[in-house]
Amino acid sequence: MLAFILRRVLSGVVLIAVISFLAYVLLYVSGGDIARRILGENATADTVAKKTEELGLDRPLLAQYGEWVVSAFSGDLGRSWFTGELVATSVSTRLAVTLSIVIGATVVSAIVAVVLGVLAARRGGAVDGSVQVISLIGFAIPGFLIALGLVLVFAINLGWFKATGYVPATTSLTGWLSSVTLPIVALSIGAIAAVSQQVRGSVIDAMSRDYVRTLRSRGLSTGSVVYRHVLRNAGGPALAVLAVQFIGLLGGAVIVEQVFAIPGMGQLTVRATTLGDIPVVMGVVIAFAVIVVVVNLLIDLAQAALNPKVRLS
Amino acid sequence: MFRWKATAATIAIAALALTGCAGGGDDGSGASDSGRADRLTLTAIVGPTSYDIGQGAEYGNRSPFFQAVFDTLLQKNAEGEIEPWLATDWEYNDDNTVLTLTLRDGVEFTDGTPLDAEAVVGSLERFRDGTSPQAATLAGKEFAASDATTVTITQPAPDPSLVNLLSIAPGLIQAPSTFDDPDSATEPIGSGPYVLDTAATVTGTTYVYTANPDYWNADAIKYDNLTINVIEDPTATLNALKAGEANGAKIVNNDTIPEIEASGWTIESNELDFQGLLLFDRAGTMAPELADVRVRQAINMAFDRKALLQALQAGYGTVTEQVFPETSVGYDDALDSTYGYDPEAAKDLLAEAGYPDGFTLNMMSTPAFQTTFDLVAQQLADIGITVNYTDPGTGNFITDMLAPKYPATWMALEQNPDWQLINFMIAPDATFNPFHSEDPQVDEYITTIQMGTQDEADQATKDLNAWIVENAWFAPFYRVQGTYAVDANTNLEFWPTNAYPSIFGFSPKN
Numbered sequence: 001m002l003a004f005i006l007r008r009v010l011s012g013v014v015l016i017a018v019i020s021f022l023a024y025v026l027l028y029v030s031g032g033d034i035a036r037r038i039l040g041e042n043a044t045a046d047t048v049a050k051k052t053e054e055l056g057l058d059r060p061l062l063a064q065y066g067e068w069v070v071s072a073f074s075g076d077l078g079r080s081w082f083t084g085e086l087v088a089t090s091v092s093t094r095l096a097v098t099l100s101i102v103i104g105a106t107v108v109s110a111i112v113a114v115v116l117g118v119l120a121a122r123r124g125g126a127v128d129g130s131v132q133v134i135s136l137i138g139f140a141i142p143g144f145l146i147a148l149g150l151v152l153v154f155a156i157n158l159g160w161f162k163a164t165g166y167v168p169a170t171t172s173l174t175g176w177l178s179s180v181t182l183p184i185v186a187l188s189i190g191a192i193a194a195v196s197q198q199v200r201g202s203v204i205d206a207m208s209r210d211y212v213r214t215l216r217s218r219g220l221s222t223g224s225v226v227y228r229h230v231l232r233n234a235g236g237p238a239l240a241v242l243a244v245q246f247i248g249l250l251g252g253a254v255i256v257e258q259v260f261a262i263p264g265m266g267q268l269t270v271r272a273t274t275l276g277d278i279p280v281v282m283g284v285v286i287a288f289a290v291i292v293v294v295v296n297l298l299i300d301l302a303q304a305a306l307n308p309k310v311r312l313s
Numbered sequence: 314m315f316r317w318k319a320t321a322a323t324i325a326i327a328a329l330a331l332t333g334c335a336g337g338g339d340d341g342s343g344a345s346d347s348g349r350a351d352r353l354t355l356t357a358i359v360g361p362t363s364y365d366i367g368q369g370a371e372y373g374n375r376s377p378f379f380q381a382v383f384d385t386l387l388q389k390n391a392e393g394e395i396e397p398w399l400a401t402d403w404e405y406n407d408d409n410t411v412l413t414l415t416l417r418d419g420v421e422f423t424d425g426t427p428l429d430a431e432a433v434v435g436s437l438e439r440f441r442d443g444t445s446p447q448a449a450t451l452a453g454k455e456f457a458a459s460d461a462t463t464v465t466i467t468q469p470a471p472d473p474s475l476v477n478l479l480s481i482a483p484g485l486i487q488a489p490s491t492f493d494d495p496d497s498a499t500e501p502i503g504s505g506p507y508v509l510d511t512a513a514t515v516t517g518t519t520y521v522y523t524a525n526p527d528y529w530n531a532d533a534i535k536y537d538n539l540t541i542n543v544i545e546d547p548t549a550t551l552n553a554l555k556a557g558e559a560n561g562a563k564i565v566n567n568d569t570i571p572e573i574e575a576s577g578w579t580i581e582s583n584e585l586d587f588q589g590l591l592l593f594d595r596a597g598t599m600a601p602e603l604a605d606v607r608v609r610q611a612i613n614m615a616f617d618r619k620a621l622l623q624a625l626q627a628g629y630g631t632v633t634e635q636v637f638p639e640t641s642v643g644y645d646d647a648l649d650s651t652y653g654y655d656p657e658a659a660k661d662l663l664a665e666a667g668y669p670d671g672f673t674l675n676m677m678s679t680p681a682f683q684t685t686f687d688l689v690a691q692q693l694a695d696i697g698i699t700v701n702y703t704d705p706g707t708g709n710f711i712t713d714m715l716a717p718k719y720p721a722t723w724m725a726l727e728q729n730p731d732w733q734l735i736n737f738m739i740a741p742d743a744t745f746n747p748f749h750s751e752d753p754q755v756d757e758y759i760t761t762i763q764m765g766t767q768d769e770a771d772q773a774t775k776d777l778n779a780w781i782v783e784n785a786w787f788a789p790f791y792r793v794q795g796t797y798a799v800d801a802n803t804n805l806e807f808w809p810t811n812a813y814p815s816i817f818g819f820s821p822k823n
Contacts (some may be wrong), residue, residue: 038362040371044449045746051444072720084363084498085516093515144669148548155687156555163556164549165519166540210652261542263518271517271545275706298806 001304008300012293016286018073023285027278034276038081045067051088053082061149068282077286080272087283090268095287097166098257098264100176104184109191110242113229114231116192121207122226131196138193145250147186173207190252193246198241205231218239219282239246241301247292336538349524350821353536353803356550356562357813360543364501364509365402366436367443370482373727373812374563379539380816381522382423383503385484387476388435391806391818393640395480399428400464403479408560409471414452414479416462420529422488424502430458436469437466442484447482450474450733471763473770474732481811506534506816518543535820553579560803563813564796567629577660578798581807581814586725587633588625588662589616589789590689591738594720595750600674603720607666612721613652614659615696616689622791625685629794636738636783636789638728640809643774648782659696670695677709677719678702689723717747728811731774735759739781754780 035051036224043051052058058066069099071078077087118130161182167175179229206212206228215225240287250265265284331489361378363369370379388398397403420428434456441451455467455474466475478484485505491497495667499516501509507522514521522539543557544550547566551692553559555576564573570580618632634651637643663671675695678686690700703714714722726745729737736744740759758780761773781787797814799805806818 028707030708033712034705034708039444041744043446045715046452047444047446047448050448054444064352079495080517081499082362083360083517084365090516092730117683151552151556156552161558162558163552164544165553166556174612225788258546259549259552261518261546262543263515274622 004304005297008104008297015293016289019289020069020286021065021163021280023060023185024068024278027065027276027281028061032083032276034278037276047227066183067281072282073124077283078297080277080280082272082275082277083289087279090280091265091287094263094265094268097168097262098250098253098266100169101180101183101187101256101262101264102246102253104180105187105191105249106246108184109195109245112188113192113195114199118198118226118231120196121203128200131200135193135197138189139191140174142188142255144190144255144259147183148180149258150186151259153210162260166260166264169293173197173285179260179262183253183262186256186259187249187252191242191249194245195241198237202233202237203230205248206233209233239302240299241294247295250288250291280313327667338707349534350536352540353539353816353819354490354540354542354559355819356542356544356549356553356559358543358545358563358565360520363498365443365497365645366445366482366485366487367439368445368490369447370440370485371447372481376481376549376811376813377816378520379482379485380505381520381539381541382501382505383485383487384420384428384505385480386486387480387484389480389808389810389815391808391815393808393810395476398480398485399433400479401477406559409466410776412468412475414464414466416460416464419531420492420504421527422502422504423508423527424488424490425524426488426490428486428488429461430464431461432489433464433486434458435492436486437464437483439487439492440485447478451483451770472732473763474730474736477730496564501628501674504529506530507539524559530786535817539816544620554798554800557800559800561797561799561805561819564798566721567794568627570627570629570796573798574612577801579801579805581799581805582629583795583807583809584631584638584728584792585795585810585812586727587636587638587789587792588685588725589723589787589791590721590728591745591787592721592748592785593717593723593746593748595784595786596748598748599717600672600720602666602668602672605666606784607662607790608668610652611659611666611696612660612693612698613660613785613788614655615692615698616788616790617692618790619654619656621688621692626791626793629796630791632791633789634724635778636728636787637731637734637774637778638792641734641774641778642771642813643729643732643778645775645778648779651782652785654694656695663697668697671699673699673701674702674721675703675719677710677713677722678704679707681707682703682723685723715744715747720748727812728792732762735762735777739777739786750786752784 034057035055039048039051053281054063068078079086080090103167117129120128151163155161162179165179167179169176184212203226212230214224215229253264254266254269258270265287269284272284355377357374357377359374361369361514362371364382366383373381384399386398386400387403388396390396399417399420400414401417404413406410416430416433422428424739437451437456440448441454451468457465457467459465473802488502491502501773502513506525506528510521510523520541522536523535528534542553544553547569550562550564551569551572554562554573564570574580590612592603592609594600594603595609602608613634622630622632623626633638633649635644635648663669672709686702690702693700713719714724726738728734734744739755740746741749741751755777758777762770762777765773795812797805797807802822804822807814808818
């Protein structure tokens with residue numbers, strides 16, 4: 001088991017290294033004249049040249065990347081070229097915001113999806129049909145459109161929730177709820193559509209298995225069979241889908257945070273990439289890469305713990 | 314069964330939100346003990362790049378962030394006129410090369426250190442030697458403290474823009490105690506009306522300030538707290554307005570004005586930028602056709618400016634044919650009808666210049682303004698000029714423009730005060746004169762503006778503007794309306810010379 005973990009951690013580190021290099025090269029190639037972009041049209045050519053030198057952009061790509069790697073290993077991710085903020089601070093404060101929304105959306109979508117999936121699988125008929133239609137709509141409507149609709153109805157017309165901005169839970173719990181509810185709902189809908197289909201499929205599949213027939217023959221009620229046994233077996237695949245959804249939700253947060261003007265990773269990513277703020281983009285890339293690697297590692301570990309065969313493969 | 318629980322949970326959350334901070338915004342009218350309103354909440358479209366004035370000091374859309382925490386040496390009032398501020402008095406020597414400033418006595422930075430002549434000199438030097446966008450405006454100037462409250466600025470030649478510059482970014486005074494601190498990029502110390510609350514601030518997104526309790530000009534502060542939210546997305550800005558989450562907002566999309574007004578907001582506006590063609594290659598080194606003034610005049614006659622304004626700006630703005638703004642002494646209303654829209658006459662002029670079949674002009678485009686580029690190409694095609702567009706990529710647009718890689722280009726440019734404008738787009742070494750176009754007559758006007766008496770300078774500015782229009786150095790289309798919206802609880806005096814209102818221009822109603 002230890003070797004398994006070590007192997008996975010090592011491959012994760014290699015992956016992060018490769019991603020960081022590719023990201024740097026891509027940013028560098030597509031960057032254009034960053035000093036001019038920072039300074040705007042008012043700056044003279046001399047000032048632009050001075051800024052380029054100050055940022056070290058006049059040196060070869062590999063030298064710049066090498067320096068970034070050395071600093072990054074000592075824990076220094078540098079400062080944003082466009083706000084002067086420490087990248088580590090930028091990323092950590094915004095990660096907290098995004099994770100609170102993404103984790104919230106994961107929990108909400110997990111609960112709702114399991115309920116809908118089981119209902120659809122068990123009841124069939126009209127219930128199943130309704131769930132299918134809801135799922136289809138959830139798949140079909142883009143997250144930002146749902147977000148815009150929610151803002152219009154629940155923030156602007158009804159005034160129940162905040163239309164823009166984020167209030168930390170430490171400042172005000174109701175304020176926090178008011179600022180995260182709509183983004184969580186907007187993010188959840190797509191995930192509910194995906195996960196409920198998975199749960200429905202798994203439950204239907206499990207219900208036709210021999211062990212269910214055996215359990216039934218022993219006189220167990222349908223409810224007991226479904227909730228005690230079937231769901232436990234269907235849980236594995238659903239968990240895997242949910243983990244994928246979690247990573248997908250991080251991407252979805254990019255758009256939803258723009259709509260709600262929420263200072264999370266999404267907003268930071270969009271701003272930093274459009275501006276060409278290399279230190280921040282690198283910080284974001286590393287943070288996301290680490291999250292993806294860790295989530296995958298945890299799933300692997302969970303599955304290995306459940307199923308010894310995984311460890312051998 | 315689960316549905317009922319989910320519904321109940323939703324209702325509970327909604328109830329919490331209702332009793333809590335639903336809506337979230339402040340109406341900005343609740344008076345406190347200080348006699349001020351509680352909070353002013355604004356939205357801006359960009360945040361400051363760095364609070365270190367050596368790196369990021371900037372006005373325009375970034376002005377409120379700097380104005381909140383720093384003082385400038387001089388100040389602009391609501392009419393855009395220069396007034397005393399940190400400097401109570403300022404005077405030039407006979408040949409306008411030495412400016413002597415008398416500083417207000419007893420002003421302190423918010424860390425308790427004195428704001429004296431030494432601090433001012435240090436701050437001005439930091440700006441001059443740094444990499445802020447306007448750093449070059451103080452190049453070649455020397456600063457000295459003759460005593461605790463007297464600063465002299467010595468320059469090799471007169472600079473008619475200096476006094477104006479001291480009322481904007483170059484005149485911002487930062488506490489020297491923060492010069493060596495890299496955190497000064499996000500933790501500014503100035504002597505301004507507000508203090509940045511770094512704990513409540515999310516850099517790049519939300520800036521929270523509290524009134525400076527020891528401010529020397531306490532009466533100028535109308536709110537105990539100030540919040541500026543950076544919202545780049547125009548839809549999110551609109552949502553914030555409609556949900557009552559801001560008292561004032563910079564509006565970038567003029568199409569939304571009717572909707573904003575319908576929601577009970579007041580629109581304040583000015584006109585700072587013009588959009589049009591910059592006919593850079595006036596000597597014809599890259600596009601020989603442009604060397605002929607008749608070709609440049611024909612280009613000016615090719616555009617139906619009113620139709621362009623309607624199509625591209627929903628009619629919000631004013632058509633113009635000159636690059637000097639209405640606030641300039643050089644501005645002349647009559648110049649705006651020098652070139653009527655007349656494609657036939659334009660074709661005749663082209664034929665006269667030896668291009669009866671027209672020619673091909675290389676220009677640059679960028680996806681964000683595709684409609685503009687299409688209309689420009691279409692109007693030029695009507696007089697026989699074929700436009701060949703290249704998209705250099707967003708990050709290279711200005712760089713390639715100034716390289717220069719194109720003989721002419723469409724652009725939106727800021728209309729600065731006269732001397733700054735001349736050094737920005739007309740003088741031989743101006744940033745937006747990348748081919749270094751030069752003419753003895755232009756040089757003469759420029760020299761008079763710099764060296765002459767006020768009357769001579771004013772006349773020369775008028776003459777210069779007329780000359781530039783007549784010789785068609787540019788083909789401006791219109792000045793774009795700069796728009797700012799305020800809610801029903803807020804008064805605003807929007808100064809005419811900056812993209813963002815002065816934070817002293819806001820006051821609570823009642």
